[in-house]
Structures are given as structure tokens and as C-alpha cells.
Amino acid sequence: MQFWKAKVSIPATVYVPCDPREKAIDGREIANESEIASLILQALGNRPIVLKPDAGSHGKNIKLAMKRQDLINLLSEMEPSIINPIGVLAQEFIYKWFFDLRIIVTKEKGKSAYCHPKAMARTGLRDFRTNAYLGNTVFGVELPQRIREKAVLCAESIGKNCDAWVLALDAMLNFGKEMTLNEDLQKNFEKLKPMFDEIQKIKGEKVSRENFVRWNERLERAFNEYTSSEAYWNIQEVIEDSVKSMEESVVFNEANSCPDFWEYTRLTTGINLAEYLLSCAESLIDRAQAFTCV
DSSP states (O other), rough: OHHHHTOOOOOOOEEOOOOEEEEOOOEEEEEHHHHHHHHHHHHHHHSEEEEEOOOOOOTOOEEEEHHHHHHHHHHHHOOOBBOSSSSEEEEEEOOTEEEEEEEEEEEOTTOEEHHHHHHHHEEEESSSSSOOOGGGOOEEEEOHHHHHHHHHHHHHHHHOOSSOOOEEEEEEEOOSSSSOOHHHHHHHHHHHHHHHHHHHHHHSSSOOTTTTHHHHHHHHHHHHHHHTTTHHHHHHHHHHHHHHHTGEEEEEEEEEOGGOOOOOOHHHHOOOHHHHHHHHHHHTTTTHHHHHOO
């Protein structure tokens, strides 16, 4: 709603504030799947529909329905949870090809919001979900000025009541139709897989204060090998060309502030979010008052 109010393009979205199955006072179970499906299709049209929790889930429990019966079947499987306490959130399916964008916008007190010029592109080859949390490969991508301006509008719509913040925005390019990977792209991804598997292996190791420095050195070395490969450059070039040519077709769908994405962001974009979190927090301190108190 905040993105929409800021006049930024978003996926067509509908929220139905009731669960697919409910218990009546007399113990009967009321099935609402068909009625909810009708409401969703009435609002969004007869098109592929994405069902998702109404809070962040790192890609879990996000489902794609291609037809009405698929939608009814998926609704029948939905249950209230901590990330989806009540109701159904549905969006039009955006044909984003094989990637989406994670864009960082920061603001210190007394300064204008700043969209960082490099974003993280996340690729989804196994299904339509591109979350890095699901093990998808990541790339650093330069952003056109127009997308950076739109990202600032999005972030300001979320953080407008706060003096300082660090936000990550999820955005997609709407290609408008199903796109396929050509043979060259597929081969490049195959070449990258062993290198990215090594990164995943290191990331999965147990980390402590005692072994952190050594662990981080190994992680950065593995990531440098990955990003210096020709296959990485080839895929990165395709993504950047698409972003530049389709900057007016970008849609935004989410804002995040949790730290699960920080590590890949630092490795792909060079943005150390811990530093920006501290500088933004520091800007909130009234230094004159703090000095007087001391």
C-alpha cells in the first residue's frame, strides 16, 4: 500500500482477510477456498497468481497457481502461522525472466535518502522463487539512475516516520511474457555451479568468534574465484543489459530490514550493511546532549 501511494509500480495485489478454512462456534469447519479464489480472480483476472505469507518468509510457502483449480488446491493447504496469522495475500505473477534485484537504500538523520548504485541480482533456475536463502546464485549489478530514484521513493514511503533507516528493496523487471534461458546462459550457469557450491559449503559451516577471521578469509577467497570467472561475467553482462534496457519496466514488491541477506550483499556489491546500520544509528544521537550528560 505504501509503494502504491508513492506511485511506484507494484504487482497487482489483493488481500482477502479471512482464512480458507474456519471453525464455526458449533464446531463445523467452513470451507472458503472457492469463494476466496473467486475474489482473487475477480480482482486480478484470469492469470497466473502468486500466493504468499503477509510477512517475510525467505521464499518459503510462496506458491504459484496457473489456473483456478490450482488456486483452490493451494488455498486448501494454507494454514494460519506466525508469518501469516490471518487471511490470504495474492499477487499477479511477474514474468521476471531468471532474476530479481535486491536494492539497498540508507538514510542518516539530517541527510537525504541514498540508493546505493550497485544491487544484488538473485537468480532462480529451479522455480520462480529467486531468494538467496533458497541457495540461488547471486551477482552484482550496476543500477540505472531511474531505478535508483524509484527505489528512494519506495524506501521513503516505508521509512517516512523515522529519521534514519537501512532498507533492502526487492524489485523485478516485468518482461510481460515467459522467457527462456538460451544455451549459452545454461552452460555458463553449469560452469558456475561447482564454485557456488563451494561458497555454500563454507557458509554452512559453524562459525564462532575464534574461527571467524579464518572462515571469512576462506569465504571471500571462494567468492572471488566465483566472481572472477568468465561464466560469472557473461551472466552479469546479460543481467545488466536487461536492467539498463528495461529500467521503466521495474516493479517493487517488498522492503526488508533483517540481516539474513547482509553477507551476500557485502560480497556482491561491496556494501557492508553493518557499517551503514551503525552510521545511521549514530546519526540519531544528539551529540551535544550526550556530551553534557557525560
